[in-house]
Amino acid sequence: MKNIVIVGIMSFTGAALANSVSHANALPEPTVLLAHAGHDHGTPSHAKQAVADNAANAKVSSTLVVSGCWIRSLPLPAPSGGYFVIENSGSKEAKLQSASSTAYGMVMLHQTTHQGGMSRMSATHDIAIPAGGKLEFKPGGYHAMLENPANVPAIGSKVKMDFVFDSGEKASADCEIKAPNTQAPMSH
Ligand SMILES: [Cu+2]
Numbered sequence: 001m002k003n004i005v006i007v008g009i010m011s012f013t014g015a016a017l018a019n020s021v022s023h024a025n026a027l028p029e030p031t032v033l034l035a036h037a038g039h040d041h042g043t044p045s046h047a048k049q050a051v052a053d054n055a056a057n058a059k060v061s062s063t064l065v066v067s068g069c070w071i072r073s074l075p076l077p078a079p080s081g082g083y084f085v086i087e088n089s090g091s092k093e094a095k096l097q098s099a100s101s102t103a104y105g106m107v108m109l110h111q112t113t114h115q116g117g118m119s120r121m122s123a124t125h126d127i128a129i130p131a132g133g134k135l136e137f138k139p140g141g142y143h144a145m146l147e148n149p150a151n152v153p154a155i156g157s158k159v160k161m162d163f164v165f166d167s168g169e170k171a172s173a174d175c176e177i178k179a180p181n182t183q184a185p186m187s188h
Contacts, residue, residue, distance in 0.1 A: 082144030105148030
């Protein structure tokens with residue numbers, strides 16, 4: 001069967017969007033329509049810098065742990081997807097505010113939703129991880145979208161990602177770069 005792919009048009013503006021090209025064509029899911037929708041807040045460079053500063057200044061959390069991080073690396077100019085599990089062993093709900101990586105110029109938090117046979121991605125933030133619980137970021141759900149690599153990381157290498165939470169704390173993970181056709185690992 002031939003996948004029908006319609007390239008999403010991002011509605012925000014800015015230098016980062018020179019590459020507002022297809023997210024979709026390398027995803028192995030039987031995508032019918034995959035459009036980038038609902039972006040109303042692009043990340044101007046000063047905001048990006050603020051995110052990086054937040055990560056640099058934040059204290060490492062003792063209760064929030066990110067594990068199993070991997071990145072499905074797609075050929076440029078497509079953005080690559082980042083997937084991981086966040087566990088919160090604390091007694092309070094935590095909200096993930098942003099992610100960043102020194103290897104990529106821009107990292108956004110996205111959510112894929114499915115409705116009426118269509119998949120669409122939208123930018124999101126303040127993603128809640130319940131007290132004593134965990135949240136899996138995976139293809140077809142919440143994920144990070146990584147754009148503008150300084151140098152395209154080699155398959156099999158690892159890049160560090162930082163995650164900043166509403167508590168002002170951060171967690172970091174080493175994320176393995178995987179090939180475009182990598183399927184999501186089986187979840188438990
Ligand atoms: Cu996305």
